[in-house]
Every structure is written in structure tokens, then in C-alpha cells.
Amino acid sequence: xxxxxxxxxxxxxxxxxxxxxxxxxxxxxxxxxxxxxxxxxxxxxxxxxxxxxxxxxxxxxxxxxxxxxxxxxxxxxxxxxxxxxxxxxxxxxxxxxxxxxxxxxxxxxxxxxxxxxxxxxxxxxxxxxxxxxxxxxxxxxxxxxxxxxxxxxxxxxxxxxxxxxxxxxxxxxxxxxxxxxxxxxxxxxxxxxxxxxxxxxxxxxxxxxxxxxxxxxxxxxxxxxxxxxx
Amino acid sequence: xxxxxxxxxxxxxxxxxxxxxxxxxxxxxxxxxxxxxxxxxxxxxxxxxxxxxxxxxxxxxxxxxxxxxxxxxxxxxxxxxxxxxxxxxxxxxxxxxxxxxxxxxxxxxxxxxxxxxxxxxxxxxxxxxxxxxxxxxxxxxxxxxxxxxxxxxxxxxxxxxxxxxxxxxxxxxxxxxxxxxxxxxxxxxxxxxxxxxxxxxxxxxxxxxxxxxxxxxxx
Ligand SMILES: N[C@@H](CCC(=O)N[C@@H](CS)C(=O)NCC(=O)O)C(=O)O
Ligand SMILES: N[C@@H](CCC(=O)N[C@@H](CS)C(=O)NCC(=O)O)C(=O)O
Numbered sequence: 238x239x240x241x242x243x244x245x246x247x248x249x250x251x252x253x254x255x256x257x258x259x260x261x262x263x264x265x266x267x268x269x270x271x272x273x274x275x276x277x278x279x280x281x282x283x284x285x286x287x288x289x290x291x292x293x294x295x296x297x298x299x300x301x302x303x304x305x306x307x308x309x310x311x312x313x314x315x316x317x318x319x320x321x322x323x324x325x326x327x328x329x330x331x332x333x334x335x336x337x338x339x340x341x342x343x344x345x346x347x348x349x350x351x352x353x354x355x356x357x358x359x360x361x362x363x364x365x366x367x368x369x370x371x372x373x374x375x376x377x378x379x380x381x382x383x384x385x386x387x388x389x390x391x392x393x394x395x396x397x398x399x400x401x402x403x404x405x406x407x408x409x410x411x412x413x414x415x416x417x418x419x420x421x422x423x424x425x426x427x428x429x430x431x432x433x434x435x436x437x438x439x440x441x442x443x444x445x446x447x448x449x450x451x452x453x454x455x456x457x458x459x460x461x462x463x464x465x466x467x
Numbered sequence: 468x469x470x471x472x473x474x475x476x477x478x479x480x481x482x483x484x485x486x487x488x489x490x491x492x493x494x495x496x497x498x499x500x501x502x503x504x505x506x507x508x509x510x511x512x513x514x515x516x517x518x519x520x521x522x523x524x525x526x527x528x529x530x531x532x533x534x535x536x537x538x539x540x541x542x543x544x545x546x547x548x549x550x551x552x553x554x555x556x557x558x559x560x561x562x563x564x565x566x567x568x569x570x571x572x573x574x575x576x577x578x579x580x581x582x583x584x585x586x587x588x589x590x591x592x593x594x595x596x597x598x599x600x601x602x603x604x605x606x607x608x609x610x611x612x613x614x615x616x617x618x619x620x621x622x623x624x625x626x627x628x629x630x631x632x633x634x635x636x637x638x639x640x641x642x643x644x645x646x647x648x649x650x651x652x653x654x655x656x657x658x659x660x661x662x663x664x665x666x667x668x669x670x671x672x673x674x675x676x677x678x679x680x681x682x683x684x685x686x
Contacts, residue, residue: 277476285605285608285609286564286568286602286605294556296553297554297556297557299556299559299560299561300560301559301560301563301564301567302563302566303563303566303567304556304559304560305560307559307563308555308556308559310552311550311555319550320541320550321541321542323526325526325541326524326526326527326528326529326534326538327526327527329529329531329534329537329538330529330530330531330535332534333531333533333534333537333566334530334531334534334550336566336567337531337533337566337569337570337571338571339570340567341567345582351594352575352582352591352594352595353582353583353587353591354582354583354588354590354591354592354594355590356580356585357586357587357615358583358584358586358587358590358591359583361587362582362583362584362587363583365581365582365583372516376515376516379515382520388471395527398634399585402683404626406480426607430496434497454599
């Protein structure tokens with residue numbers, strides 16, 4: 238049995254979508270962000286970085302979204318090319334790109350006060366982040382348009398859920414600056430988002446975390462039955 | 468045969484050390500940065516963002532140093548837990564941690580003006596350096612029990628990755644906000660000091676002119 242340490246509509250959502258899609262038994266352990274439970278000694282023992290998510294398996298504790306995704310895919314031989322399979326090399330490069338470039342840039346965008354250096358620098362900082370995110374999504378659009386096994390609208394994939402969740406949050410955060418990203422300009426990603434949000438796994442996660450419908454293509458702020466998004 | 472597109476002392480160094488350590492046949496093909504090769508259509512076909520490294524493989528072109536490392540170690544075992552090994556989970560989380568936290572933070576320290584413009588560069592670097600110390604302390608704690616995937620006694624994928632990052636941090640001037648030495652992190656220091664003495668490191672240090680102590684006392 239897996240235990241997912243989560244907060245609603247946080248990066249843990251990517252892992253929850255995977256667990257649901259793979260039909261794996263798991264239970265959730267809520268981190269109350271309103272009291273900064275991610276900084277508690279108890280959670281730091283699970284994840285010393287204090288970031289969400291973490292996944293406890295019968296043998297180990299994992300953190301880092303990309304690491305958890307890859308480990309789940311390889312352990313259950315599903316949702317990504319297995320080691321040695323055709324497409325593995327390509328999948329790995331885009332997984333790492335998504336984790337250390339698109340996801341890392343999204344974090345910068347969401348928490349400018351932690352990264353911009355000073356409040357006066359925030360406007361320039363945001364513009365630079367938004368430009369990089371446009372560039373990154375342009376590359377992923379080209380990739381999605383070529384519809385490789387590990388990223389297409391016909392079948393659920395680890396990379397597909399990862400990218401679509403990031404697109405969701407880029408459209409919602411920071412709350413005082415939204416509406417600059419137009420998913421319609423990225424038709425292959427749009428088709429992917431549309432297909433994934435209609436999957437039963439996505440609908441279950443949407444109910445559990447209060448996300449409403451169209452979670453990827455036209456997201457609304459979460460109204461979760463438990464916990465706090467920020 | 469692997470063809471590594473490299474520039475001395477850039478992120479290609481991490482991959483080159485691992486290719487040497489694994490004893491794999493490869494060609495190190497230099498990138499002519501001054502001639503703008505990173506922007507050439509030929510290079511962009513290997514790496515759409517025009518960054519270093521890129522590597523040609525029997526499975527097509529690859530980029531992202533961490534992806535290349537993992538691809539190599541899964542094909543040629545020895546430097547990291549195999550996909551079905553029990554300690555794969557522990558390895559993967561710290562490997563991604565390094566790739567998604569430490570490596571990008573280092574780029575902020577090196578190129579702070581890219582983050583929010585020239586005016587904010589100094590403040591950005593101060594913040595990034597403070598974060599870097601927290602990240603390295605966490606990794607140092609993970610290295611303390613000497614896990615096989617970040618050991619002080621045998622070479623590892625993550626060890627080489629960390630060694631190169633330590634090298635770049637150690638190149639900062641003592642007056643810099645980000646003056647960080649491997650000796651500040653005792654467990655990591657043991658790892659990189661051991662790697663420094665490896666034949667693979669000697670070979671690459673010679674080829675790229677990295678000096679006698681490329682990780683613990685970089686020049
Ligand atoms: N690189 C990390 C990033 C995770 C992350 O940014 N998590 C956010 C929530 S979406 C978080 O924990 N924020 C709380 C905080 O920074 O204190 C990963 O991929 O797991
Ligand atoms: N995440 C990439 C980062 C690569 C990277 O930033 N490379 C630098 C050299 S160390 C580069 O290509 N810089 C040239 C540029 O940005 O134009 C990786 O790990 O491969």
C-alpha cells in the first residue's frame with residue numbers, strides 16, 4: 238500500500254493521477270498548508286526538503302515529482318517506455334526537461350518573492366519566467382504534435398499528466414497575474430489536456446481535490462473537501 | 468558509439484566523466500561556441516534549446532545531462548542502482564533533487580542577470596547562494612551513511628554529478644556570496660575527493676585542462 242503525502246491541487250496531484258490511472262491501492266496523508274505542516278518535524282522526517290509530494294512505498298520513501306513518476310512507471314511497467322524499450326532515451330530527456338526546466342520555472346513564477354531578489358525586480362523576473370515558459374511549451378507542443386508513445390492524446394502517460402498539471406497551475410498562479418498563457422495556441426497540448434481531463438482517473442482526482450470539470454483546459458481554483466491549497 | 472558534443476568545463480563534463488568511468492567507447496566532439504554553433508540548425512537538431520551537452524546515441528540524439536547519465540547507467544550497469552534494485556528509489560529521489568534543485572540554483576548563481584535583469588543580479592545571487600547551502604546540507608546528510616549510489620569508496624553517477632557542481636561552486640572567488648567549498652560538506656567532500664583520484668577523472672582533467680584537484684581545489 239502506498240501513502241501519498243499531499244495537499245489539494247499541489248504537485249502531489251500529478252502522482253495521485255498516476256496512482257488512480259494505474260489502479261494502485263494507496264491512501265493519502267494530508268498536509269495542512271494553512272499551518273505549514275510541510276515544515277513540521279514529522280514531515281521533514283519523510284521529506285527533508287519539506288516539499289510536497291512524498292510517496293511512501295513498502296520499502297522506501299520517495300520525493301521529487303519526477304523521481305516518483307519514473308519509479309512508479311518502472312515498477313509497474315506502465316505509462317512510459319520501460320528501460321531498454323524504444324523511446325526510453327527520448328522519454329528520459331523530456332522528463333528531465335519537464336522537471337528541471339518547465340517545473341522549475343513554474344515554481345519561480347509561483348513564488349517570485351523567494352527568487353526575484355527584491356520586490357522591485359519582480360516585474361522583470363516575471364517577464365523572464367513567462368518568456369521561458371512560452372519557449373518550453375513551444376518545444377513540448379512540437380513533441381506532442383509528433384505523438385510519441387509516451388506523449389499522445391490517445392493513451393494516458395506520465396509525461397502527459399505531468400505537463401497538463403503544470404499547464405493548469407500556470408493558468409491559475411500567481412493569482413494576481415493570470416490569463417497570459419493561451420493554451421489554444423498550443424493545439425497538440427490542448428488536445429492532450431482535453432483527452433486526459435476526461436479520463437475516469439482524472440475525474441476521481443477532481444472529485445477528491447475539488448477541482449471541478451475541465452481541470453486542464455479551463456481550470457478553476459480548487460474548492461477542496463479537506464486541506465488548503467496554499 | 469556515443470558522440471558527446473562538448474565544451475570544456477561545461478555540463479558536458481559530467482557526462483564525459485561517466486563515459487570514461489564506464490570505459491565506453493565515445494567520441495568527444497567539440498562545439499565551436501565562438502562560431503555560433505549552438506544556434507546552428509545542425510546543433511539545434513540535437514538540442515532544440517542549443518545548450519550543452521548533447522549526445523548522439525544509437526537511440527537518437529539526447530540532451531539534459533541527467534537524462535543522459537541515467538540512460539547510460541541503465542544500459543551499462545555499475546554506477547547506480549538498476550531499475551529493479553531496492554535502493555533505486557533512494558537514488559532516484561536524490562538524483563532528481565540534484566537535477567531540479569541544485570543544478571538550476573547553481574545556474575542562478577552563475578548567471579544571476581538572466582533571472583531578473585542586471586539591476587537585480589546581486590540580490591538574486593545572494594538568495595540563490597543561501598538556498599544552495601540548504602540544498603547541499605540536505606544532500607550531505609543523505610551521503611553520510613555512505614549509500615552505494617553516493618559512496619566515498621566507489622564511483623557513482625550521482626557522485627560525479629555532485630563533483631562537477633562542487634567544482635563550479637569552488638571556482639567562485641572567496642569574496643563571492645556563493646563561495647562554497649567541498650570541505651564545507653564533509654560527507655560530500657569525501658565522495659568528491661575520492662573521485663578526484665580516479666583514472667577517469669585524471670583523463671578528463673587532462674583533456675579539458677581542469678588542473679590537479681578539479682573538484683576539491685578547482686582553478
Ligand atoms: N521539485 C519539487 C517541487 C515540488 C513543489 O514545488 N511543491 C510545492 C507545492 S506544488 C511545495 O511543496 N510548496 C511548499 C513550500 O514551498 O513550502 C518536486 O518536483 O517535487
Ligand atoms: N539542464 C541542462 C542544463 C545545461 C546547461 O545549462 N548548459 C550550459 C553550459 S554548462 C549551456 O549550454 N549554456 C549555454 C547557453 O545557455 O547559451 C542540462 O543539465 O543539460
